[in-house]
Amino acid sequence: MLHISRSLTKLLGELKKLPSVGDKTALRLAFHLLKSPENLSALAESLLEVRDGVRFCSTCFGITESDPCHLCTTPRDDASICVVEEPQDILAMERCQAFKGRYHVLHGALSPLNGVTPGQLRIAELLQRLEKGLVKEVLLATNFTVEGEATALYLTRLIKPLSIKVTRLAHGIPIGSDLEYVDAATVQRAVEGRSEL
Amino acid sequence: MLHISRSLTKLLGELKKLPSVGDKTALRLAFHLLKSPENLSALAESLLEVRDGVRFCSTCFGITESDPCHLCTTPRDDASICVVEEPQDILAMERCQAFKGRYHVLHGALSPLNGVTPGQLRIAELLQRLEKGLVKEVLLATNFTVEGEATALYLTRLIKPLSIKVTRLAHGIPIGSDLEYVDAATVQRAVEGRSEL
Numbered sequence: 001m002l003h004i005s006r007s008l009t010k011l012l013g014e015l016k017k018l019p020s021v022g023d024k025t026a027l028r029l030a031f032h033l034l035k036s037p038e039n040l041s042a043l044a045e046s047l048l049e050v051r052d053g054v055r056f057c058s059t060c061f062g063i064t065e066s067d068p069c070h071l072c073t074t075p076r077d078d079a080s081i082c083v084v085e086e087p088q089d090i091l092a093m094e095r096c097q098a099f100k101g102r103y104h105v106l107h108g109a110l111s112p113l114n115g116v117t118p119g120q121l122r123i124a125e126l127l128q129r130l131e132k133g134l135v136k137e138v139l140l141a142t143n144f145t146v147e148g149e150a151t152a153l154y155l156t157r158l159i160k161p162l163s164i165k166v167t168r169l170a171h172g173i174p175i176g177s178d179l180e181y182v183d184a185a186t187v188q189r190a191v192e193g194r195s196e197l
Numbered sequence: 198m199l200h201i202s203r204s205l206t207k208l209l210g211e212l213k214k215l216p217s218v219g220d221k222t223a224l225r226l227a228f229h230l231l232k233s234p235e236n237l238s239a240l241a242e243s244l245l246e247v248r249d250g251v252r253f254c255s256t257c258f259g260i261t262e263s264d265p266c267h268l269c270t271t272p273r274d275d276a277s278i279c280v281v282e283e284p285q286d287i288l289a290m291e292r293c294q295a296f297k298g299r300y301h302v303l304h305g306a307l308s309p310l311n312g313v314t315p316g317q318l319r320i321a322e323l324l325q326r327l328e329k330g331l332v333k334e335v336l337l338a339t340n341f342t343v344e345g346e347a348t349a350l351y352l353t354r355l356i357k358p359l360s361i362k363v364t365r366l367a368h369g370i371p372i373g374s375d376l377e378y379v380d381a382a383t384v385q386r387a388v389e390g391r392s393e394l
Contacts, residue, residue: 018226
C-alpha cells in the first residue's frame with residue numbers, strides 16, 4: 001500500500017482485525033469515514049463509551065452498564081435458568097419471547113483441542129447459583145455444534161445429581177424450510193422428536 | 198433490541214452507518230470488539246488519530262498527513278496530471294505503476310440530478326494548476342459511469358482550448374476475461390480501439 005498516511009495504515013490494520021473485513025473492505029470503510037468526519041468522531045466516541053461503560057453482570061455474566069443487570073433485577077421466573085455460550089445469545093432468546101426465566105452466560109464452550117476447559121467457563125458460578133435451591137429447571141441453549149453439545153452433556157452430568165430438571169432446545173425442521181433441502185441429521189432428529197396432532 | 202445497554206445501542210447505530218453494515222453485521226462487529234477490549238481501544242484511538250492527523254493536500258486534494266503530500270513533493274513527471282474522482286482512486290493508479298506524473302482529486306463527479314455542479318468539485322483548482330504552463334497532458338481517470346464520463350467530457354471542453362493534450366483511460370476487455378461474458382458495449386469499445394500487432 002503505497003503513499004498512504006501512517007495513521008490511515010494503522011486504522012486499516014485495526015479494521016482488518018474485525019470479522020470478515022479484508023483489505024478491500026477496510027479501505028472502503030476507512031475512506032467512507034474520512035468523507036464524513038462527524039461519523040468518524042461519533043464512532044470513535046461510542047467505542048470509548050462502550051469500553052468504559054459496558055461490563056459483565058456479576059450474576060449472569062451478560063453485558064450490562066449497571067451491575068446486576070436488567071435481566072437479573074426485573075421480575076422474572078426465578079425457577080428457571082437458561083444457559084447460553086455468549087452474551088449475544090441472550091438477545092436471540094429474548095427476541096422470541098418464549099423464555100421468561102433468568103440467564104447465565106458461560107463465555108464459551110468446552111473445546112479441549114483449543115484449550116478451553118471447564119475452569120475457563122463460568123460453570124462454577126452457575127453451580128453457585130443453583131445451590132441456592134430456587135432453580136427447578138436449567139434450559140441448556142448452548143450452540144448445536146460439537147463444542148456446544150459437549151458442553152451441554154458436561155453440564156447435564158453436573159446438574160442432574162442436584163435433582164434439577166435439565167432441558168435442551170428442541171432439534172427439528174426450521175420454520176419455512178423445504179424438507180427436500182434439510183440435512184439428514186436434522187430430519188432424523190425431527191422424526192425422533194415428532195409430536196402428536 | 199431488548200435489554201441492551203445504552204452505549205452499545207449507540208455503537209450499533211454508528212456501525213450501521215458504515216457501507217454494507219446492517220443489523221446483524223453491526224451486532225457481530227460490536228460483540229467481537231467487546232470480547233477484546235484492547236482491539237476496541239486501538240480502533241477508537243486510530244480513528245481519532247486519523248481524524249486529527251489526516252487532511253487533504255492543498256495541491257492535489259489527495260489525503261495526506263503533511264501538506265503538500267508525498268506525491269506532490271517527490272520527483273515525478275510534472276508534465277502530466279492524472280485527474281481522479283476520489284482519493285482512493287490514486288491508490289488504484291499507483292498500484293499499477295504505469296503513471297509517473299502528478300495527481301488531482303476532484304472529490305466527486307458531475308451529477309446535476311444529485312445537485313453536484315462544477316462549483317462543488319475541485320475544477321477551479323485544477324485549472325489554476327494548468328495555468329502555470331508546465332502540464333502537457335491531462336489523463337482523465339474519472340470512473341466509467343454516466344457521471345464520470347460526463348465529468349470527463351466537461352473537463353475536455355475546458356482544457357483543450359488551453360492547448361493541453363487531454364487523454365482518457367482505454368476502454369476494452371479486462372485481463373483474464375472470457376469474451377463470451379463481456380457486455381456488448383465493452384466489446385464495441387474494444388473493437389473501436391483495436392491495436393495492430
